[in-house]
Amino acid sequence: MIDIHTHILPGIDDGAADMEEALDLARAAVSDGITGLIATPHHANGRYMNDAAFTRQQVELLRERLAAEQIALDLYVGQEIRVHGDMFEALSAGELTTLADSRYILLEMPSSSVPKRMLEYIHEFTIMGIRPIIAHPERNAEVVQKPSKLREMIDAGAYGQVTTHSLLGGFGKQIERSAWQLCQEGLIHTLSSDAHHVVRRGYRLQEAYKRVREELGENFEQCYKHNAEAIIGNYVFNESPVMGRTSNGKKLANLLKFFGR
DSSP states (O other), X not given: OEEEEEOOSTTSSSSXXXXXXXXXXXXXXXXXXXXXXXXXXXXXXXSOOOOHHHHHHHHHHHHHHHHHTTOOOEEEEOOEEEXXXXXXXXXXXXXXXXXXXXXXXXXXXXXXXXXXXXXXXXXXXXXXXXXEEEXXXXXXXXXXXXXXXXXXXXXXXXXEEEEHHHHTTTTOHHHHHHHHHHHHTTOOOEEEOOBOBTTTBOOOHHHHHHHHHHHTOHHHHHHHHHHHHHHHHTOOOOOOOOOOSSHHHHHHHHHHHXXXX
């Protein structure tokens, strides 16, 4: 399994506090069946600035420690980039990096709303041959209230990434309900942990894939896994399935009914 969104780099954001915590996260990833992960520290979110060159340096330092500790985990460079008006200037200046040096870039919206120029930003990236992946849209208040907002972004050329903890209820029932609804409607294309800490916010990737298989079907599970691997390999995403009138569809409908949706 590949995890495309993690905060494993030590001491540079709200993820691993130091090298020992980073190594603990690496060991936990291997225990969960993860073979490779992308380090995506927060960048330009008003609190943390982790530009591409610095992040790349930190990835290399952690790679060296993983090798020394004989932890069999492939590590790739990335960022979780907060959407802001100067993104394209920052990209031109070399301050931003795509995920694993691929055609895909991870963008984070504010938790309260969708930026007014979001569709414009997505369009500009796609013109440049870069496909934006929207990090955890199920945790954006405006998308929770109006899932059509995410559909507009997908139609403009973006992809959606849901978080394991959202699907498994770690952020509360409302976000759990939103996560499953977005999956059901074909607005989610890949799954990742957004891991920050072994105990407080770990991976749960195997558990989440199992739940996806049970609630949505194997086609969803395989699509999400394929797309995570597509980022590492820099090849084309599979379009997300849409839930049909199957036994899984009825099961998920009952689940959403339980949530009150």
